[in-house]
Amino acid sequence: MKLLRYGPKGQEKPGLLDAAGTIRDLSSLVPDINGDTLSPGVLAKLASVDPASLPAVTGNPRLGAAVIGMKNLICIGLNYADHAAETGSALPKEPIVFIKSLGALNGPFDDIIIPKNSVKTDWECELAIVIGTTARYVTEEQALDHVAGYAVGNDVSEREWQQERGPTWDKGKGFETFGPLGPYVVTKDEVPDPQNLKMWTDVDGVRQQDGSTKTMIFGVKTLVSYVSQCITLFPGDVIFTGTPPGVGLGKKPTPWFLKAGQQVKVGIEGLGEQVSNTVAYQG
Structure with a gap:
């Protein structure tokens, strides 16, 4: 999977880039791309979801830093x-x-x-x-x-x-x-x-x-x-x-x-x- 964060600075939402290059919104599944999202259990859950079932993000939104909330x-x-x-x-x-x-x-x-x-x-x-x-x-x-x-x-x-x-x-x-x-x-x-x-x-x-x-x-x-x-x-x-x-x-x-x-x-x-x-x- 390719996980990303999109939207204006400070207001980013979690997303997934599908095989066709379309950003899919993950807001219904995870709050952000952070340490909690990157746990093996959550990653397995996200991998089991058909990207086509997720809302497509239109336009060309800004991308934020790919991960947030790290301690180090x-x-x-x-x-x-x-x-x-x-x-x-x-x-x-x-x-x-x-x-x-x-x-x-x-x-x-x-x-x-x-x-x-x-x-x-x-x-x-x-x-x-x-x-x-x-x-x-x-x-x-x-x-x-x-x-x-x-x-x-x-x-x-x-x-x-x-x-x-x-x-x-x-x-x-x-x-x-x-x-x-x-x-x-x-x-x-x-x-x-x-x-x-x-x-x-x-x-x-x-x-x-x-x-x-x-x-x-x-x-x-x-x-x-x-x-x-x-x-x-x-x-x-x-x-x-x-x-x-x-x-x-x-x-x-x-x-x-x-x-x-x-x-x-x-x-x-x-x-x-x-x-x-x-x-x-x-x-």
């Missing part, structure tokens, strides 16, 4: 061997874990706001793991039992705040609109191998990232297990799993970054695409 939005740094190489970084011996502010969550087609005085706003196409059941000290063998599905994430990053303003990465990752998520959550039964998915980013129509989850240093099973040792993962929580090469920071011979008036398209095989326009901060 966790990110993994330098998790692709080829991305680590482009930044001149040593391969990490353990996953680099940091937290992205929940205030960064953004719809997959909403604008990305370039922060005030920023000259180093960057893109990062990432596979997002969506948790379905509480994961606490789980083994790698148990890890996928706790996964509800996957989504496209863009871990937008302000590199000056990330790298030049002190030792913690969180500051460069948590700006408003820096976490586009979606367009939908694809349940794990439709993603047989999360370690073999093509990924891409286009800026103004030019391919910048062209990678694959094959080059992850720490795979989905390892990440869910590892994070669960130090942070309890709750239903609806999301893990951004790192990015392949091709970010602005890694461009040779001169890094370059986003400015207002550009378009960023981020996609992952089988999980859809998100398209964001960049705008200047107004305030």
Whole structure:
């Protein structure tokens, strides 16, 4: 299934994308796409419903962040061997874990706001793991039992705040609109191998990232297990799993970054695409 949230910001309703690409309203079955909805029992109930029996949503509504109500939005740094190489970084011996502010969550087609005085706003196409059941000290063998599905994430990053303003990465990752998520959550039964998915980013129509989850240093099973040792993962929580090469920071011979008036398209095989326009901060 492809689960989504549609409607004006703050008034989103739960929906399902059927095989023909029509949004079907799920409001009669669940209140939203959140941790409760992503439990195995509720997902099984939704899967048993004929999409044609649900109301079709007309027009082209805005899509909100694909999941809401999470307790944790966790990110993994330098998790692709080829991305680590482009930044001149040593391969990490353990996953680099940091937290992205929940205030960064953004719809997959909403604008990305370039922060005030920023000259180093960057893109990062990432596979997002969506948790379905509480994961606490789980083994790698148990890890996928706790996964509800996957989504496209863009871990937008302000590199000056990330790298030049002190030792913690969180500051460069948590700006408003820096976490586009979606367009939908694809349940794990439709993603047989999360370690073999093509990924891409286009800026103004030019391919910048062209990678694959094959080059992850720490795979989905390892990440869910590892994070669960130090942070309890709750239903609806999301893990951004790192990015392949091709970010602005890694461009040779001169890094370059986003400015207002550009378009960023981020996609992952089988999980859809998100398209964001960049705008200047107004305030």
